[in-house]
Amino acid sequence: MSTLLRDRAAASVAMLEIFSDRALLDAAMRFESALAGALAAAGLIPADAATRLRALCASPGIEIEALATAAAHAGTLAIPLVAHLRALAGDDAGFVHLGSTSQDLADTALMLQASAGIDLIARDLARLSDALAAHARRHDGQLMTGRTLLQAALPVTFGLKAAQWMCGLDQALARLRREACCALAVQFGGAAGTRAGLAGHGAAIAATIAVELGLASPALPWHGRRDGIAGLAVSLAIVVGAVGKVARDIALLAQGEVAEAFEPRTPGRGGSSALAHKRNPTGCQVALSAAVRAPGLAAGIMGGMSQEHERGLGGWQAEAPILADLFCLAHGAIAAMLPVIEGLEVDPARMQANLAAAGVGVDAGESEALVAAALYRREHIEVRTDDGAVLRARLVGPTDAPPLLLLHSLGCDGTLWTPQIRALSQDFRMIVPDLRGHGDTCAPSAPVTLGRLGRDALVILDHARVRRAHVCGISLGGAIAQWLAIEAPERVDRLVLANTAARIGSHVAWQEREALVRTQGMAAVAPAVIGRFFGPDFRKAHPDVASEFLRRLVSMPADGYAACCAALRDADLTARLGAIASPTLVIGGSHDESTPPALAEALAAGIAGARLLIIDAAHLSNLECPAVFNDALREHLLEHL
Structure with missing residues (x-):
């Protein structure tokens, strides 16, 4: 069942793949495989059994549509998935998922997907910021009209405007990385977060899983504490907002009566089905649409933070699809704006003409020094x-x-x-x-x-x-x-x-x-x-x-x-x-x-x-x-x- 006509307009293929059904299943299997290895390292299951379980996780032979139907019926992915593995494990069935619980699998799989998503966003957001830095350097002295409350104010330089955009993206990326350091952790607490039945080896098992999966090993399981997820959600929404700021300004600069900067001309993009003369800022449109949606999604995750007792009902279950949407919107906005900024057409003559018409002088203050700093x-x-x-x-x-x-x-x-x-x-x-x-x-x-x-x-x-x-x-x-x-x-x-x-x-x-x-x-x-x-x-x-x-x-x-x-x-x-x-x-x-x-x-x-x-x-x-x-x-x- 494909929803590409709806999803592809707002998201990149690469991010859709990271949060695809196949990627989720692979992440879940990585958790179960790492768990088997960690249990064997702790001496809780035989090493040869762990080897067989790892091989089974590498090729589980499960059909995704059937798994999705069973997961919807059971209320969680882990129940039918673990049942499937146990059915194939034969004499090793009792070692499958030992000491773990459904939320351990769900949260850890989500963090694996989030880790891959953050790497993709970091790579391309840095590239977008690099392109803005080039504009800031190239146009550090290019005078233009500064605008406050949508009215002509005092002169600024286009380089300073680009530097402001650049700093907004850099700070948003730094914030996302800080939140990632707190959030990207393995979940391993067992049925009630006590790591029962592991003969005192729970912390070592969690640490071993974390090392294999490239995640942090927290001091405590975090079933009922969702601040890490909430921090990721808010920082992703801020990334979207920072990209949206760039898109908003460029869309305004591209208005016919302003005409100071434009998205690059690309065949088949930015046209109108009714008005052939139009040059629509389509990349900006994608980013601004994401900026409309992202705050509500982040608020949804914030609203689920007051979880009940040791494991909540309905709150954490809502997080994965919302977080996936935020990742897709964030990278979709970045991907849409990359060709815009890298190919941005700047019209210095029009900037000069508009500045002269505004009659606000030519003193841009310390604009060039601010860009240099x-x-x-x-x-x-x-x-x-x-x-x-x-x-x-x-x-x-x-x-x-x-x-x-x-x-x-x-x-x-x-x-x-x-x-x-x-x-x-x-x-x-x-x-x-x-x-x-x-x-x-x-x-x-x-x-x-x-x-x-x-x-x-x-x-x-x-x-x-x-x-x-x-x-x-x-x-x-x-x-x-x-x-x-x-x-x-x-x-x-x-x-x-x-x-x-x-x-x-x-x-x-x-x-x-x-x-x-x-x-x-x-x-x-x-x-x-x-x-x-x-x-x-x-x-x-x-x-x-x-x-x-x-x-x-x-x-x-x-x-x-x-x-x-x-x-x-x-x-x-x-x-x-x-x-x-x-x-x-x-x-x-x-x-x-x-x-x-x-x-x-x-x-x-x-x-x-x-x-x-x-x-x-x-x-x-x-x-x-x-x-x-x-x-x-x-x-x-x-x-x-």
Whole structure:
């Protein structure tokens, strides 16, 4: 039974699939399969029985229309579904759904669907915001009439209007992600939320299920507490409203008597069956229709929060279809507005003419500065660590591109990666931090270790909401990258280790350099460091680059540099290289005096499957030979795509 003529106009195919009957059945089977595995891990059912039940869940052989009819009769999906599994399980029937209840299956399946839905919304809402950021940057000084209460007010710039739209979407997405952190949790409480009959293993079973399904494991079952679901619903409605704001403004700007911005011309779209001259804002129409519907749906879920006792009647049962509608409306609105914003036709001449006709002058106040501030905040993050340090990083590239963490060398900052940012920022979402005591990150007041620098990198990834990233590090950054691949392998996808080693330098050499910097300042070591950074031919051909690096090195805080010298003094990962499982490329410099080719060869030999590339360069090979470095980086990171 299809309802596409009704649903497709407001929802995307991708989101309809996430909340389809087949997807719900698959999510329910994933829960039952994970439950069987967790029960076996706790010793409550035989391991071979769990294996058979998992195989059964992978191919349950059930017809969806018959299941839907049976579920409607029973009052819940779980009853006929579990009965079907038990009928097929034979001697293992008593192990099916053990310790669980209908709402455990229903809620967990819904959270699996919601998780997939949030990923889809986050990807495309970020893309929509990126497109608005491009308009804000391009039109930051384009004067137009500001309008308050639908009347001409004072001048603004179109860039500021786009920046306001962008910030609205970014804040809505951040709110959705915060609510997702609270809501996307496994449900496992059993008949009355007490986890009875599990011999005290209930918490461990819930945690095991959660890990397998990629959901959180809450402290308590949440059968009667629906705040997480309500938070998701409201945040989805806010997403729709934020997109609707963009649509409303563009629809008004496209009115014939205003004519300042238009949806792109697309054959067969935006026409009229009665008036051939019309150019209707059809994408805006979809978003505005969603904005009309979403608040009522969110209110419906809010109205069901006062559940009865340990499990309610009628309240939680209403949530799944409402939440599905909200997800479909949210992504439908985003999908409709993506081509509108990416292809938006802006008429600066008409903006100028309307502004002149309004007679309100040409002073747009601080519009351009406001745009610059909004874009800067969007592209930079600042986060305080548990020991009080303030870390700063730059974010560059499309928000839906594969994340790439770039970790710079001792004595540099994130600008070291400028050639890579210029060449690769359309292929990757680059996360470029300044290490402690370098660039815009404050000098440390406490001792610094390689582990502390690695944890800083994880804090940056968390703040950037990146679960897993490619990691490329050079010199000290390469040592940090090794630590990440060993200590947090789940966060590292592919790995590039440039001009680094498992053990860089000697304990004595680093101790002497640390002491020299602390007593005599950066000027005492800067010339020698620059001599190792770049080969003589490069310094001769690019004296301006060498001079700029020397200036920055001399001006950086001595305490920050010395603290990182101490971190390298104590760092030796030689015995742990075998733990690195990420596909790895090791890049060395043929003229590198700090980490000679022999160290690069040893590093590659210590990591299973690592590839080695030696570049005709000194220590900062990414700057001396950017084309070769960039090609190798791109090839390695995109190899699996």
